[in-house]
Amino acid sequence: MTTLTMPLTADEVLAMPENPRVIRELYRGILEERKMTKRSFSHGRTQMAVGKVLSNWLDTQSPPRGAIIGGEAAIRIATDPDTFVGVDVALILAALAKATPRDAKFVDGIPDLIVEILSPSDRHNLVVKKVSEYIRAGVPMTWVMDPDLELLTVIEPGLPPRAFNVTQNFPPHPLMPGFAPSIKDLFE
Numbered sequence: 621m622t623t624l625t626m627p628l629t630a631d632e633v634l635a636m637p638e639n640p641r642v643i644r645e646l647y648r649g650i651l652e653e654r655k656m657t658k659r660s661f662s663h664g665r666t667q668m669a670v671g672k673v674l675s676n677w678l679d680t681q682s683p684p685r686g687a688i689i690g691g692e693a694a695i696r697i698a699t700d701p702d703t704f705v706g707v708d709v710a711l712i713l714a715a716l717a718k719a720t721p722r723d724a725k726f727v728d729g730i731p732d733l734i735v736e737i738l739s740p741s742d743r744h745n746l747v748v749k750k751v752s753e754y755i756r757a758g759v760p761m762t763w764v765m766d767p768d769l770e771l772l773t774v775i776e777p778g779l780p781p782r783a784f785n786v787t788q789n790f791p792p793h794p795l796m797p798g799f800a801p802s803i804k805d806l807f808e
Contacts, residue, residue, distance in 0.1 A: 630696045630704040634725050643692065647753060649701025654746075662767035663739050667691075669808050670709050670735055670765070677799045678711070686713035686732070687720075694726035695734075697757035705750060709735035711796075732795055735763045751775055760795055770807050 627649030636644065642653050667690055674688045692706035704726065711733035712720070720727050734754055736747060747764060754762045755777050762775040770786045784790065786804040793799065 627701050630694075630702045630726060630728075633704060634694075643706060645706060646702050646704040647749070648698070648703055660740050660767070663737050666737050666765055666767040666807055667708050670737070670763075670806050673801050673805050674709070674711055674733075677796065677801075680798060684714040684718060686711060687717040689727065695731060696726055696728045697730055697754065697759065703753055703757060705753070707731070707734050708737045730758050730760075732759075733761045733763065734759050735765060737765045737767065761793075765806070767807060770804075772803055772806060 628646060628651050629649070630646060633644050633646055633651060641656050643656055644651060644653050646652075671688050671690050678685050678688060688709065688711055690707075690709040692708070693710055694704065694706055695710060696702055696704045710727070710731040712727060712729070712731045716727065716729045716731070719729065736750060738747065751762050751764065755775070758777070760776065764773045764775065765771070766773075772784045772790075774782045774784070784803045786802070786807060788803050789800055790803060790806075791800070
């Protein structure tokens with residue numbers, strides 16, 4: 621991993637030459653570059669299952685609806701200095717979705733939910749760092765999903781993490797009214 625210590629912005633990172641083998645993220649203006657993590661079949665399958673379940677739920681909501689984004693979607697979750705990350709899946713509700721043009725290079729604001737799906741090459745300290753930045757930025761809910769253990773950990777600011785396995789249902793939550801799938805559906 622390469623770390624550049626001069627403060628940068630999300631726009632400066634996006635202006636750098638593309639490198640498909642590298643993931644670039646900013647943490648409070650500090651650029652971190654690392655090799656693209658190796659994805660597995662279970663990672664990709666989980667990412668698609670989560671997107672499907674969230675999309676199906678979102679379709680049941682009254683307009684205006686938000687959006688589900690994924691695939692290392694670029695999001696600036698903090699400014700001055702910028703924190704700019706790529707996420708596996710995110711739910712952005714109506715106001716932020718409306719404020720984000722279709723041709724935007726990144727979402728500029730706080731998603732309502734960020735989902736991190738563990739890959740075989742993920743390092744614990746990096747996942748903890750990202751989740752800590754999400755909490756610091758004010759993301760209301762983060763899911764860390766382990767496809768190998770089929771375990772979903774829900775993290776909300778000010779609350780202890782809660783873990784759910786495939787024998788359980790997602791509990792009712794005011795952020796997502798009517799959302800109560802089986803945890804198993806999120807992994808299939």
